[in-house]
Amino acid sequence: MIRALVILAALALSAPAHAQTPQAHSPQTPVATIPALSDPATDLAILSRISAILAQVPEFDGVGAQVDAGIVTLTGEVTEQQAIDRLETLLARVEGVIAVEDRVTLTTDLGTRLITVRDRFTARLTQVVAGLPFMALGLAVGALIVLAGGWLSRRDRTLAGIAPNPFIAGFLAQTIRLISWIVALVVALDLMGARALLGTLLGAAGIFGLSLSFAARDTIEGVVATMLLSLRQPFNPNDLIEVNGLRGRVIRLTSRGTTLLTLDGNHIRIPNQIIYKAVLTNYTLNPERRFMVDLTIDPGADLGRARDLVLKTLREMDFVLARPEPVAWLDASGPDHVVIRAGGWVSQDGTDFDLARGEAFRLLRHALELKGFLPPEPLHRIRLEPAEATDPARPAPARPMRPADSRLSDPAPDAAFDEMVERGRLDDGRDLLNPGSR
Numbered sequence: 001m002i003r004a005l006v007i008l009a010a011l012a013l014s015a016p017a018h019a020q021t022p023q024a025h026s027p028q029t030p031v032a033t034i035p036a037l038s039d040p041a042t043d044l045a046i047l048s049r050i051s052a053i054l055a056q057v058p059e060f061d062g063v064g065a066q067v068d069a070g071i072v073t074l075t076g077e078v079t080e081q082q083a084i085d086r087l088e089t090l091l092a093r094v095e096g097v098i099a100v101e102d103r104v105t106l107t108t109d110l111g112t113r114l115i116t117v118r119d120r121f122t123a124r125l126t127q128v129v130a131g132l133p134f135m136a137l138g139l140a141v142g143a144l145i146v147l148a149g150g151w152l153s154r155r156d157r158t159l160a161g162i163a164p165n166p167f168i169a170g171f172l173a174q175t176i177r178l179i180s181w182i183v184a185l186v187v188a189l190d191l192m193g194a195r196a197l198l199g200t201l202l203g204a205a206g207i208f209g210l211s212l213s214f215a216a217r218d219t220i221e222g223v224v225a226t227m228l229l230s231l232r233q234p235f236n237p238n239d240l241i242e243v244n245g246l247r248g249r250v251i252r253l254t255s256r257g258t259t260l261l262t263l264d265g266n267h268i269r270i271p272n273q274i275i276y277k278a279v280l281t282n283y284t285l286n287p288e289r290r291f292m293v294d295l296t297i298d299p300g301a302d303l304g305r306a307r308d309l310v311l312k313t314l315r316e317m318d319f320v321l322a323r324p325e326p327v328a329w330l331d332a333s334g335p336d337h338v339v340i341r342a343g344g345w346v347s348q349d350g351t352d353f354d355l356a357r358g359e360a361f362r363l364l365r366h367a368l369e370l371k372g373f374l375p376p377e378p379l380h381r382i383r384l385e386p387a388e389a390t391d392p393a394r395p396a397p398a399r400p401m402r403p404a405d406s407r408l409s410d411p412a413p414d415a416a417f418d419e420m421v422e423r424g425r426l427d428d429g430r431d432l433l434n435p436g437s438r
Helices: 002-024 040-057 081-092 110-153 156-163 168-190 195-215 215-232 270-278 303-314 353-370 415-425
Strands: 063-068 071-078 097-107 240-243 247-251 259-263 265-272 279-281 288-297 327-333 338-347
Touching: 040 063, 040 081, 063 353, 081 097, 081 168, 110 168, 156 270, 156 303, 195 215, 215 247, 215 270, 215 303, 247 265, 259 270, 265 270, 288 353, 303 327, 303 353, 338 353
Parallel strands: 071 097
Antiparallel strands: 063 071, 240 247, 240 279, 247 259, 259 265, 288 338, 327 338
16 A cells, blocks of 8 residues: 555656656747847957047047947047048948947147148148149140130131121120130139039039020020021111111111111111011012002093003103003092002112102193093082072083193102211111122
């Protein structure tokens, strides 16, 4: 009995040990390892690299570093804020650095900071002295380019062969000078090594040019219109033109506007941009010009004979050209009249158009009057009380005949007006018109 109890007690004591053994060696149970918070070897390696960096840069002499768990703590003083920023950028590239805690301050020692300023000034002065040969070379090359551009812009004969008038020649000269200055500036700055300054200047020039184009839009439009008018030249001096209802003889074309002398003797200056965009009528460009006159005749007359008489009278006028032939047609009629439109061509080289039209009207009306084709003059009856009744059968008094006037006036151009135009062309101002250029 005692033996059985001992066996049972032994089994009871051995059961927990057998139950825990499979659990302790089960492959499904993960084994967790907690890393150490600080690796002295790694921190020492990081500190060694940082110390080497600080030793290589003189401006970091007053800076110390500590490393704990990959976190770098900087202490000390520097003379410039740029040094602190540069140091943080360098340490951020070191392998193993987790963060950088900056405790570096700017030094308040006036002597130390003055020494730094002196060293910086000395370094820059050394750079300037070292770059003096390149500056001299850049200035020399730029001066040569400017001189070459000025010499080319003063070649009047060469520019006159290219440009059709003084305005275009002057514009080309100014353009050559401007381009030479720009090229000289670019080449000089590139030889000096000031590429950053060159980029800044070019960017500023672009912005300035864009702003100027918006601010001086009307001026630029006037310059462009002047160039196009001086190149195309739709009129010559002394041409009779009409623009926006303004009619006159052309005196001159300048860079600001076109000056006209009206038939009343008034000077009108029209901006070139208006002339370029407006509908322009040149009455002198074609030497032959046709005038038109309206003649009123009696509706009861022989209209065919009246028209033939008008054509015959036109052909007999010395200032009317045979080719193209004169024309005449019935244009309108009414209860007391019929209108005949007659037209003839004249040469403006030796005939004044307005004088010829007026003289033609006078001669045609005189011819129609001699043949009795003009309508009778209107009759007005006036009754006075008391008065004898007017006999309706009594014929109307005959209209007195005007004396014949068949003298031919000379419709030659007014020489005095042409002299006025020439005097106007002699005034101050550069004329851009080239007579006979078309």
